[in-house]
Amino acid sequence: MARRARQPGFRRNRNPVTWLLRHAQMSLASLGRLSRSPVSTLMTAAVIGIALALPSGLHLLVDNVRQLSSSWDGSASISLFLADAVSDEQAATVREQVARRPDVAEAQLISRSAALDEFRRLSGFGQAIELLDHNPLPAVVLVRPAPTVQDADAVGRMAAELQNYREIELAQVDLQWVERLGAITGAIERAVLILAVLLAGAVLLIVGNTVRLEIQNRHSEIEIVKLVGGTDAFIRRPFLYEGLWYGLLGAAIALTLVLTALYLLDGPVERLAGLYQSTFSLDVLDPISLFGMLIGGPALGLAGAWLAVGRHLAQVQPE
Amino acid sequence: MIRFDNVAKRYATGHEGLSGVDLHLETGEMAFLTGHSGAGKSTLLKLIGLLERATRGQVWVNERNLNKLRARDVPYHRREVGMIFQDHRLLHDRTVFDNIALPLVVAGMGHAEVTRRVRAALDKVGLLKKDKVFPISLSGGEQQRVGIARALVSKPPVLLADEPTGNLDPELSREIMDLFVQFNQVGVTLLVATHDVELISRLGKRIIKLRDGRVAADSGADG
Ligand SMILES: Nc1ncnc2c1ncn2[C@@H]1O[C@H](COP(=O)(O)OP(=O)(O)O)[C@@H](O)[C@H]1O
Ligand SMILES: [Mg+2]
Numbered sequence: 001m002a003r004r005a006r007q008p009g010f011r012r013n014r015n016p017v018t019w020l021l022r023h024a025q026m027s028l029a030s031l032g033r034l035s036r037s038p039v040s041t042l043m044t045a046a047v048i049g050i051a052l053a054l055p056s057g058l059h060l061l062v063d064n065v066r067q068l069s070s071s072w073d074g075s076a077s078i079s080l081f082l083a084d085a086v087s088d089e090q091a092a093t094v095r096e097q098v099a100r101r102p103d104v105a106e107a108q109l110i111s112r113s114a115a116l117d118e119f120r121r122l123s124g125f126g127q128a129i130e131l132l133d134h135n136p137l138p139a140v141v142l143v144r145p146a147p148t149v150q151d152a153d154a155v156g157r158m159a160a161e162l163q164n165y166r167e168i169e170l171a172q173v174d175l176q177w178v179e180r181l182g183a184i185t186g187a188i189e190r191a192v193l194i195l196a197v198l199l200a201g202a203v204l205l206i207v208g209n210t211v212r213l214e215i216q217n218r219h220s221e222i223e224i225v226k227l228v229g230g231t232d233a234f235i236r237r238p239f240l241y242e243g244l245w246y247g248l249l250g251a252a253i254a255l256t257l258v259l260t261a262l263y264l265l266d267g268p269v270e271r272l273a274g275l276y277q278s279t280f281s282l283d284v285l286d287p288i289s290l291f292g293m294l295i296g297g298p299a300l301g302l303a304g305a306w307l308a309v310g311r312h313l314a315q316v317q318p319e
Numbered sequence: 320m321i322r323f324d325n326v327a328k329r330y331a332t333g334h335e336g337l338s339g340v341d342l343h344l345e346t347g348e349m350a351f352l353t354g355h356s357g358a359g360k361s362t363l364l365k366l367i368g369l370l371e372r373a374t375r376g377q378v379w380v381n382e383r384n385l386n387k388l389r390a391r392d393v394p395y396h397r398r399e400v401g402m403i404f405q406d407h408r409l410l411h412d413r414t415v416f417d418n419i420a421l422p423l424v425v426a427g428m429g430h431a432e433v434t435r436r437v438r439a440a441l442d443k444v445g446l447l448k449k450d451k452v453f454p455i456s457l458s459g460g461e462q463q464r465v466g467i468a469r470a471l472v473s474k475p476p477v478l479l480a481d482e483p484t485g486n487l488d489p490e491l492s493r494e495i496m497d498l499f500v501q502f503n504q505v506g507v508t509l510l511v512a513t514h515d516v517e518l519i520s521r522l523g524k525r526i527i528k529l530r531d532g533r534v535a536a537d538s539g540a541d542g
Binding site for chain 2: 007008010011012013018019022220221223224225226227228229230231232234317318319
């Protein structure tokens with residue numbers, strides 16, 4: 001049965017130059033099609049833009065707050081607990097020495113008796129303290145680092161240096177405020193990530209649905225293209241480019257929204273920072289937000305179109 | 320060029336559109352497919368264009384067993400089979416030129432070559448001056464000729480036509496049939512389904528008559 005042997009193959013166009021040329025033509029044709037219904041195109045793109053701008057903008061905000069928390073002077077303080085043997089006069093000298101350091105903005109001495117008074121007042125254990133024959137509390141020097149000490153690491157290094165003083169038994173960094181803020185921004189950042197994933201899903205659905213409608217509208221055209229020998233890849237292509245364009249337009253809109261928001265917030269934030277004697281000002285776009293929009297947008301558009309095309313194109317068959 | 324070996328087509332409804340059909344068309348042959356409505360003419364043509372697949376037996380077109388053709392090869396097969404329909408199946412939002420160019424664009428042909436070929440096809444069907452109009456502004460006969468030009472523009476070795484003159488008056492129908500005879504004279508293999516026996520009897524071509532999905536008579540049958 002010679003006829004059962006291998007079938008003669010089909011000639012396929014594999015010239016990369018013409019292939020690229022067809023792609024370029026097809027992408028422009030898709031853009032042209034979108035531009036012929038500008039209102040609905042812009043509305044879809046705007047929804048995508050908002051969905052992209054929201055997590056990017058929030059990420060930017062959290063990023064800025066984080067920088068704020070590490071640059072805000074007064075956020076950290078160091079408690080220097082003096083050794084038991086240090087007298088009140090010596091303690092005052094230590095305070096002066098510490099206060100003279102260039103990296104210290106302010107140093108305040110709480111003497112042993114003052115500490116005891118405070119303890120009585122605040123703890124409610126005053127009676128118990130009376131029973132002791134001597135004051136168990138150490139003298140403390142409260143140190144507020146100079147504004148030049150910018151972040152938690154630097155404060156930590158400073159504390160380690162202070163610890164070397166002979167009279168100082170323990171230098172404890174009080175980072176509670178910074179730590180709390182860090183924990184809050186961490187939680188918000190997680191929330192932004194979840195939001196970003198949800199909104200990415202929304203973009204997929206939006207583009208997918210738009211492309212699905214487009215496939216329905218062009219049902220007979222697809223049928224005829226299949227009749228005259230259009231490959232699935234050929235038929236898929238304009239829809240994929242459509243998704244890509246939607247994503248790009250959405251990204252451009254998102255970028256505009258975020259930059260506008262930054263511009264509008266810049267004045268108030270600077271005034272606010274001024275009140276706290278901070279030189280803080282809003283950052284320009286960070287790379288994650290920027291790439292999230294500019295790469296994420298088109299990628300999501302393409303993926304959404306791909307999903308729709310994969311589900312719906314096979315159902316269109318010529319009769 | 321076209322061969323059916325004991326072919327049956329059972330539709331999803333359970334109805335057999337074709338049963339036990341044996342048929343052989345030589346390269347360059349022209350034949351008419353006749354029979355009452357529902358006899359299976361369209362079904363037979365669809366099997367050749369792979370709009371449907373045979374449920375039994377084997378269909379061969381251009382040395383290839385269509386049963387063994389993978390889905391991704393189907394578009395390439397269709398490029399070798401030009402198809403013409405009673406309802407023309409034109410794109411109404413595209414010009415005559417763009418409609419006819421479609422098979423070439425789909426095959427990735429360059430612009431200059433497309434223009435040359437489309438003009439040649441328009442010339443063959445006598446519509447050279449109508450290239451920029453939309454199909455809707457053409458008469459039924461002209462629309463059918465656009466459909467014919469689209470089917471032949473890529474020079475496929477096989478042309479199929481399903482009731483191409485179904486909506487046309489006798490005069491126009493004769494013109495269309497004469498056009499097919501011309502194509503056949505340059506070597507194209509043609510299979511034309513029609514129930515208009517009067518129209519085709521004068522042409523002296525092979526006539527295959529279907530009844531209830533079987534070949535009832537074949538004027539050119541030689542085994
Ligand atoms: N898609 C389909 N599903 C079910 N039955 C069909 C389908 N297409 C055709 N048929 C049946 O198959 C038979 C042959 O139809 P068809 O090939 O269209 O005949 P013709 O073209 O000669 O009028 C008819 O009885 C018709 O009802
Ligand atoms: Mg029919």
